[in-house]
Amino acid sequence: MTNRITSSTGLLALAATTLMLSTGALAAPDSHDGRQQQQSPQHNNSGRQGDSRDQRRQGGSYQQGPQHSHQQQPQQPVTRAPAGQRGSVVPQLPSGYRMVHHRDHDYYYVRGLWYRPHGGSFIIVMPPVGLSIPVLPTGYVTLTIGGQPYYRYEDVYYVQRGAQYVVVDAPSSAQTSSTDALFIYPARNQSEQQQAQDKYECHQWGSNQTGYDPTQPYGGVAASQSVASRADYQRAMTACLEARGYTVR
Structure with a gap:
């Protein structure tokens, strides 16, 4: 009796196992499961990488591409003062x-x-009186006032003292005259140093030729001869400077 019960129990267990296999409830181990389990971390890592990028963006420390990391800097305007305008x-x-x-x-x-x-x-x-420079600015005007030559640029007056040109007070407006002013233009683009040398050498030559020295009161001649001697000196200066490539008017 006991043997029949045990046999019946074994048959029932075998039938149950067969039924589970036929319905797929009990699946045999698959050799691909290992590969599937190895692939799943890759999908999870991909998700974490995306989250990490989002976190970096939200944190403000992530910058994507150079177009975001470099911003256009505004250009600072350069102020240019009009020529001769004091206080600029x-x-x-x-x-x-x-x-x-x-x-x-x-x-x-x-x-x-x-x-x-x-x-x-x-x-x-405005430069103070007494300040001196070795070279006059291009475009200065030569004036002879009361027998004294002045070199004017804009409203600044200079007189020659040795090898320097010294800033002086403007002469009285009643005495100012520009009838004998020389306009000297460096037609060959001579440098400031070359201009100063040429003007000084032409001054020496003109003084030797005419006996008139504009650095002296009345040109170093009698007052009655000052006007005529000055005109001769100006012509000599013009001839010398034009021979050296300057345009003189």
Whole structure:
């Protein structure tokens, strides 16, 4: 009796197993499961990488591409002061300037204008009387007033003292005359140094030819001869400068 019960139980278990296999409830191990399990971390990593990028973007430390990391910087305008306008402030000095130290102050001279430091910039000023330069600015005008030659650029007057040109007070307006002014243009683009040398050598030659020295009162001649001698000197200067490539009017 017991044997029949055990046999019946075994048959029932076998039938149940057969039924589960036929319905797919009990699946045999598949050799591909290992590969599928190895692939699943890749999908998870892909998801985490996406989350990491999003977190970096949200955190503000992630910048995508150079077009986002470099922003267009606004250009700073450069202030240009009109020529001769005093009080104008410029951010930097023009090229080719000269520095002149006068009475414990530094002045910067370029193309007829004078500058002084003004905070982190420079301001155009009137040069003080007594300040001297070795070369006159291009475009100056020569005036002879009361027998004394003056060299004027804009409203600044210079007189020659040795090898220097010194800033002086403007002569009286009643005495000012520009009838014998020389306009000298460097037609061959001569440098400032070359212009100064040529003018000085022509001055010496003109003085030797005419006996008139504009650096002396009345030209170093009698007052009655000053006007005629000055005209001769101007013609001599013109001839000398034109021979050296200058246009003189």
